[in-house]
Amino acid sequence: MARLRLKGKPSSVADRLFRAAIALALLAISLVVIVPLLNLLALSLSDPGRVGEVTGLTVLPKGFSTVNYRVLAANPLFVRSIINALIITIVGTAINLLVTSMAAFALTRERLPGRRFFMLLVIVIMVFEPGLIPEYLVIKKIGLMNSLWSVILYKAVNVYYLIILMRFFEEVPTSLIEAARIDGAGYGTIFLKIMLPLAKPAIATLGLFYGVFHWNEYFRASIYLSDPDKYPLQLILRQFVVLDDTASLIGSGALFSYDEAARLDYGALKASTIIVAMLPVLIIYPLILKYYTKGVMEGGVKE
Amino acid sequence: MLKPRTLRTRLRQEGFLLVLLVPALVYFSVYHLAPMAGMTLAFQDFRIVGPSKFVGLKHFRILFSSPAFFDVLRNTLIISSMKIILFFPLPLLFALMVNELRSVLLRKFVQATAYLPHFLSWVVIAGVWISFLSPSSGGANQARGLVGLPPVDYMTSKTAIRWVLFASETWRSLGWDSIIYLAALMRINPSLYESADMDGAGALQKAWYITIPELAPTMITVLILNMGFFMSAGFDQVFNMMNDSVISAVDILDTYIYRIGLLNMQYSFSTAANLFKGAIGLVLILGTHSAAKRVTGKGLW
Numbered sequence: 274m275a276r277l278r279l280k281g282k283p284s285s286v287a288d289r290l291f292r293a294a295i296a297l298a299l300l301a302i303s304l305v306v307i308v309p310l311l312n313l314l315a316l317s318l319s320d321p322g323r324v325g326e327v328t329g330l331t332v333l334p335k336g337f338s339t340v341n342y343r344v345l346a347a348n349p350l351f352v353r354s355i356i357n358a359l360i361i362t363i364v365g366t367a368i369n370l371l372v373t374s375m376a377a378f379a380l381t382r383e384r385l386p387g388r389r390f391f392m393l394l395v396i397v398i399m400v401f402e403p404g405l406i407p408e409y410l411v412i413k414k415i416g417l418m419n420s421l422w423s424v425i426l427y428k429a430v431n432v433y434y435l436i437i438l439m440r441f442f443e444e445v446p447t448s449l450i451e452a453a454r455i456d457g458a459g460y461g462t463i464f465l466k467i468m469l470p471l472a473k474p475a476i477a478t479l480g481l482f483y484g485v486f487h488w489n490e491y492f493r494a495s496i497y498l499s500d501p502d503k504y505p506l507q508l509i510l511r512q513f514v515v516l517d518d519t520a521s522l523i524g525s526g527a528l529f530s531y532d533e534a535a536r537l538d539y540g541a542l543k544a545s546t547i548i549v550a551m552l553p554v555l556i557i558y559p560l561i562l563k564y565y566t567k568g569v570m571e572g573g574v575k576e
Numbered sequence: 577m578l579k580p581r582t583l584r585t586r587l588r589q590e591g592f593l594l595v596l597l598v599p600a601l602v603y604f605s606v607y608h609l610a611p612m613a614g615m616t617l618a619f620q621d622f623r624i625v626g627p628s629k630f631v632g633l634k635h636f637r638i639l640f641s642s643p644a645f646f647d648v649l650r651n652t653l654i655i656s657s658m659k660i661i662l663f664f665p666l667p668l669l670f671a672l673m674v675n676e677l678r679s680v681l682l683r684k685f686v687q688a689t690a691y692l693p694h695f696l697s698w699v700v701i702a703g704v705w706i707s708f709l710s711p712s713s714g715g716a717n718q719a720r721g722l723v724g725l726p727p728v729d730y731m732t733s734k735t736a737i738r739w740v741l742f743a744s745e746t747w748r749s750l751g752w753d754s755i756i757y758l759a760a761l762m763r764i765n766p767s768l769y770e771s772a773d774m775d776g777a778g779a780l781q782k783a784w785y786i787t788i789p790e791l792a793p794t795m796i797t798v799l800i801l802n803m804g805f806f807m808s809a810g811f812d813q814v815f816n817m818m819n820d821s822v823i824s825a826v827d828i829l830d831t832y833i834y835r836i837g838l839l840n841m842q843y844s845f846s847t848a849a850n851l852f853k854g855a856i857g858l859v860l861i862l863g864t865h866s867a868a869k870r871v872t873g874k875g876l877w
Contacts (some may be wrong), residue, residue, distance in 0.1 A: 291779075295673045296682060302670070303689040305745065309708040329708065329715030343755055376600035379593040386590055391597065398608045400858070404850035406837045407614030411606060429603040442585065460592050489697030492812065496838060507699045514703040515816050540713065547703045554695050562688060 308332060317341050317545035324538040341545035344537065350501060355549070357421065358505035359493075362487040362553075365425045369483040370476060373430050375437035399432045405496075410499060422455075423497040424505070426488065431486075433521055434479050441475045442468055468524050478564045488553055500558060510550045515541045596700070618848035628844075635848035647848070654829060656809040658742045660802045661748070668795065670750050671757035671785070690751025702816035705744050706731060732821035741826065742814060753798070760794040761787070783806040796868045803864040815838040827855045 311332040319327050320336025327335055345351050346568060379385055380392065417423035445468060453463055469476070491507035512518045519539060618635055619626035639645050660724025670690070677683040708714050708728040717727040728734040755829065768786050777785070811830035818826045829849065 275791075288779075292676060293577075294680075295676050299670075299673055299677065299682075299686045302750070306689045306693060306751075309704050309715060313704065313707060325712075329710070329713055329718040372603060375596040379596040379703060382593050383727050384590050385593045394604065397854065398604055401608075401612060402854060403608065403611035403615055404847060404854070405834060406847045406850065407611035407617060408607060408618075408841050409838065410614055410843070411610045415606065426603065427607065429607070430600050459598075464596070485695050489695075489699075491697065491699050493813070507697055510703065511816065513698045514708070517698060518658045541708070543703065544707065547700055547707075550700050550703075551696060558692060558695060562691070 278542070301444050311546055316405065316541050317548050319541065321538060321541070324460045324541050330569055340537070342540050342549075345540060345545055345549065350504075351506075351546075354504050354506040354509040357503055358488060358507065361421060361425050361490070361505055365429075365487040366480055366484045366562040368425065368429055369431070369434075370480050373479065374437060374469065374472070374476060375464075376430060377435055377442055378460075378468055379436075381439050381442040394431055396434065409496060418497060419503065421498070421503060424494050425487075427493045428486065429481075431483070434482065438472065438475060438479065441472050445471055474564060478561075481561050481564065484557065485554055485561075502539055506550050510546050513546055586661060617844050618673060618851045619846055622843040631844075635845045636852065638845065639849055639852065644832070648827050648829055651826060652809045652828040653805060653812070655738060655741055655805045655826065658738060659745045659808060659810060662742065663746060664799065666750055667753035668757050669789065671754040671761060672783070674758060675752065676727070687751065691755070693748040694752035696748070697867050698812035700818045701744060701748060701813075705740065705747075705817070709740065731817070731819065734822050734825040737817070737822040737825050739818060741810075744817070745810065756794055756798060757791060760791050764790045771847055792872065796872060798863065800864050800868060804857060804861040806860050807853045839854075842843065 308330065312327075312329060315328050315331050315334045316324065318334040318337060318339070318341075320334075320338045321340055323335040380388065380395070382388075399505050412418060412423050417426075417510070449467060450463055455469055458466070489506065489507060489513055494503075494508050495511070498508075603763070617628065619630060619632060621631050621634075622628050626843060647857065673688060674683060677686065696704075702845055709716050711717055711729040712725045713832050714732070720727060728736060730740050768790075769782055771780050783864070808830055809828045811828070811834075814826050814828050818831065832851075833849050836842045836849070
C-alpha cells in the first residue's frame with residue numbers, strides 16, 4: 274500500500290501532528306454523518322414527557338418509551354405501506370437478478386444470433402433517456418397504472434449492472450466451458466451449473482444494490498399508484514415528513530387508541546417513521562461493506 | 577473436438593440463448609424503446625383520442641420564449657456547478673486523508689460511517705436534514721447558538737437553500753465517491769515513493785509529483801461521467817428539499833418538466849423540454865470527453 278513515510282525511519286513531531294490533525298478531521302466528518310441519525314433515534318425512543326429535553330445534538334434518549342413505534346404499528350396505512358415496500362423489494366429484486374443474469378449470459382455467448390445488434394441496443398438504452406412523459410404514457414397505455422407491477426418492473430434491468438455482470442461472465446475461462454460442452458452440457462447446464470455458481474459474489478452484490486434501490490424508490494410509485502393502500506413506505510414518509518401532511522396518516526389510523534397519545538409529539542413520530550424507513554438499509558449495510566468495498570479494493574489490487 | 581452440428585441442433589441450442597434474452601427485451605421495449613418512440617410527441621400536439629397533429633418546432637419555440645424556462649435553466653446550471661465542479665475535489669481530498677490513517681480500526685470506522693448516507697433515499701435524507709436544520713430544535717442551529725450566533729431558517733431562505741443542496745449532496749456522496757480514488761491509490765507502485773524518499777522529497781512534493789499525476793486518469797473519468805448529469809442537477813434531492821418559499825431559487829429543469837408535464841398535463845411541451853435537456857447533456861459529455869482527450873491524450877472511449 275502506498276504510504277508517504279519511509280520504512281523504519283521514526284516519524285518526526287511535525288509528521289505526527291499532521292497525522293493527528295487528519296484523524297481528528299475525519300472523526301469530525303464521521304460525527305457530522307451519524308449525530309443527526311442518532312439524534313432522530315434518540316428522539317423516537319424518548320419518553321413523551323421528556324421530549325422537550327431532547328435538543329438537536331442529543332444522541333441518547335431521555336427516558337425510554339416505544340410509544341411512537343406502537344402508534345405507527347397500530348396505523349393500518351403505515352403497516353400496509355411496509356408490506357407494499359417489502360413486496361416491491363423482494364419480488365423486484367428476484368426479477369432483477371433473474372432477468373439481468375439471463376441476459377448477461379446470453380449476451381456474452383459468441384454464438385448468440387444478432388449479438389452485435391443486441392449490444393448496440395444496450396448502448397442506445399444506456400445513452401438515451403426518453404424521459405418522464407413518454408414512459409408515463411406507455412405505462413398508461415398498457416394498463417399498468419395503479420398496479421404494483423409498474424413499480425416492481427421499473428429498472429428490471431439496470432444497464433450498468435448488466436454490463437458489470439457481463440464482464441464477470443467474460444472472465445470465466447473458456448477452457449472450463451469447452452470441457453463442459455465436450456461432456457455434453459448445453460447452454461442451460463453451463464448457465465446454471467457453471468456460470469451462476471462462479472458469479473455468486475457478483476450476483477449477491479448486485480442483489481444488495483437492486484434491493485436498496487427498490488426499498489428507496491418513491492417517485493415512480495407516486496406517479497403510477499393512485500390508491501393509498503398500494504403506497505410503499507417511502508411515499509408515506511414523504512407525505513408525512515417532507516410535505517408535513519399529518520392528516521393523511523392520522524386520519525386513517527387508530528392513532529388515539531393509546532393513553533399516551535394525548536402527550537404524543539409529532540416531531541418524535543416523524544423521527545420514528547424515518548428510522549423505520551432506514552432500518553432495512555441499516556440491516557444489510559454490513560453485507561454491502563463486506564461484498565462491495567472488498568470487491569472494489571481487491572479488483573484494484575489485481576490489475 | 578466438437579461434432580459438426582446440424583441446423584436443427586443449432587436452432588435448438590442458440591434459440592435457447594434468445595429465449596434467455598426475451599425477458600430483458602420485453603423490459604427494454606416497455607420502459608425504454610416505446611418511450612423513445614414516444615419522444616416524437618415533442619413535435620406534435622398531444623391528443624387523448626385520435627392521432628396527434630404534427631406541429632414541428634412549435635413547443636421548442638414556446639419553450640425558448642418563456643422566461644420561466646430561462647429561470648430554471650439558470651438554477652440548473654448554478655446548482656450543477658456547485659454539486660459537480662465545486663464538489664469535485666472533495667472526495668479526492670477525503671481519499672487522500674483516509675489513506676494517511678494508520679489505525680485500521682479508525683479507518684474502518686471512518687469509511688463505514690462516510691459511505692452510509694449513499695444508501696439512504698433522498699426522502700429519508702430530506703427528513704433528516706429538515707429536522708437537523710430546524711430553526712427551533714435542529715442540531716445545526718443549536719451548534720450556532722453555542723458560539724453565540726442567531727438561528728437561521730435554512731430551508732426557507734432563498735440565499736441558503738442552494739448551499740443546503742450542496743451540503744446535503746456532500747453529506748451523502750463525499751465518502752462513497754472517494755472509493756474510486758482509494759482503489760486508484762492502492763494501485764500506485766510503492767517504489768515510486770521509495771525512490772522519491774531517497775531523493776529527499778517531502779510529503780507535499782510526493783503528493784504533487786506522484787500521487788496527483790497517478791490519479792489524474794481517475795479524476796478525468798469521474799469528471800466526464802459527472803458531466804453527463806450536469807443538466808439533471810439531482811431531481812430527487814431538489815424535489816424532496818424544495819418548498820414554496822424557495823422554489824424560485826431551486827426549481828430545476830427536471831422539477832419543471834415534472835410540473836408542466838404531470839401536474840399541468842402539457843405532455844408535448846414537457847417532452848420538448850426534456851428532449852432539449854437530453855440534447856445539451858449529450859453535447860456536454862461529448863465536449864468534456866474530447867477536451868480531456870486533447871489535454872491528456874486519453875479518454876473513456
